[in-house]
Every structure is written in C-alpha cells, then in structure tokens.
Amino acid sequence: MALIFIAVLLLFFLSEAYDLHKDTILPWCDFSSNYTIPSPFKANLDNLLSSLPDAAANSNNLFFNNSVGTAPAVAYGLAQCRTDMSAYDCGICLYRSALKAFSQCLMYRSATILSDKCTLRYSDSCFFSQISLNFITVQNFNNVSNPTLFIQPLRKLMSEVLSKAPRRVTKFASTSFNDSIIGDIYGMAGCTRDLTDAGCSTCLNQALPICWKLVIQKVAECFL
Numbered sequence: 153m154a155l156i157f158i159a160v161l162l163l164f165f166l167s168e169a170y171d172l173h174k175d176t177i178l179p180w181c182d183f184s185s186n187y188t189i190p191s192p193f194k195a196n197l198d199n200l201l202s203s204l205p206d207a208a209a210n211s212n213n214l215f216f217n218n219s220v221g222t223a224p225a226v227a228y229g230l231a232q233c234r235t236d237m238s239a240y241d242c243g244i245c246l247y248r249s250a251l252k253a254f255s256q257c258l259m260y261r262s263a264t265i266l267s268d269k270c271t272l273r274y275s276d277s278c279f280f281s282q283i284s285l286n287f288i289t290v291q292n293f294n295n296v297s298n299p300t301l302f303i304q305p306l307r308k309l310m311s312e313v314l315s316k317a318p319r320r321v322t323k324f325a326s327t328s329f330n331d332s333i334i335g336d337i338y339g340m341a342g343c344t345r346d347l348t349d350a351g352c353s354t355c356l357n358q359a360l361p362i363c364w365k366l367v368i369q370k371v372a373e374c375f376l
Contacts, residue, residue: 179252182262185276193261193276196221200274201253204231205246208270209239213322215345217280229274232344235322237269245270271344281346283355298334303364305331306339313341314360318352321345 187193200220208216208231217230231249233242249265249272257263262275273279309329316325326340343352 177249177252177265177267179256180264180266181257181260182275183260185261186259187261187276189259192221192225193227196225196227197274200227200229201250201272204229204272205243205250208232208246209243213345214239214242217346219278225276226278227274227276228278228280229272230280230344230346231270231272233270234340234342235324236326242270246272281348281351283347283351301331301334302337305329305334305337309337309339310341310360313339314353314356317341317343317356318349323347323352 187197197220200218203220204216204218207218208214214233214235214237215231217228219226219228221227231246233245237245245267249267249270252265253263253272253274257265262277264271264273309327312327313325316327317323322342323345324340324342326338328336328338330336341356343355347355
C-alpha cells in the first residue's frame, strides 16, 4: 500500500487532554521517482517550496495550492494549516515542513510532510482535488484506561465531526465531549480544502474504521 496523505489531514482520538503545542513533523517521500541536481524540476520545486508557506499563511483560510514551471518539469504543491491557527504559527509550521522536505526527501519528485498542525505536499504530477484512500497511521501508545467505556462516547464525538467537516468551507471540524465516567474526549477531522464535500466525506469515512481498530487495541490517539 502506498503511504500517501492526500485527503485526510487530521483524525484524532484522545482519552486525555490534547496538547495543542505538540508538533510532530512526519515526512513521507515517494521513492519511485527522483530528479537530478541541477535540473529544471529542482529549480521549479525550490521556487514552489519557498513560496507556499507565506502564500498559505496569508490566505483567508490558511490554504494554498500552486504549480511552477512548464511540462515536463512542472512542480505542483499544496500547503494547508489547521483553521484554529494564527497566520504566524501557520507560516512557522509550513516553513519547518519545507525544511524537512529539503532535508529528508531531497531528490525525490513527490513528498508529503504532515504534522499535527499543517500539511505540505508536492509532486511532479497534479494531485489537486483528487482523493486517495491509502492511509498510514501514527499512534499514541498511551493506553485508554477502559476501551469498552471509551467506544460509545467516542462514536458520538466522531460522528459529529465527520458529519460537520465535509460541509464546511474549511473542510475542518473539532469538538469535545464530557463523559461522567471517562472524562473529556477531544476529536477533530479534516480534509484538504480543494476536495468536494462528497470527496471529503468519502475519505473520512474510509479512514474511520482504521482508527476504530486501533482504539479497540487500547491506543489513545490515532493520526492518519
């Protein structure tokens, strides 16, 4: 299975309070094709990655996609931040992601840099508004104290965010739920903002069973 993040940005299940300042940056490089240095594609990619963070941070919804160059050396890129971030924090997150792309995915023509707060993606082929149903997961292995009691309020919480996110312009929704036995649960879900409502809904609902399986295994957080 290809390890590609396209539509699903964030899908969290937490049994403890979520740390808003946590910022784990996860690079995924497509090793199937590469470029040479120097090359027209490298020049276009450098131009693209240097402009995406500011462009996204200064946009109204913290989202921007663009292409640089002409065939056969076009570089396509997308940058997006969570909608609860400031423009400054968005820019910082995306700049860090761009640096990670340069350091971890150098010479590869496609990559996705995913963090808790932002996503940066580039490729030599156009991926805008397209859905991928291939996922990888990042897990918090702190145990849920009582998975049986955790599942029911979690279903209610995630049903709410999964129904809201696709219908919003931002393609993002978050909520919390207080349970008298297990306490507070926090969740959020989102898609890249170039997807249609239907496309976003399809992808989120395809991702959900993956996280259910992890929660049953007592994983406290699931990040796709």
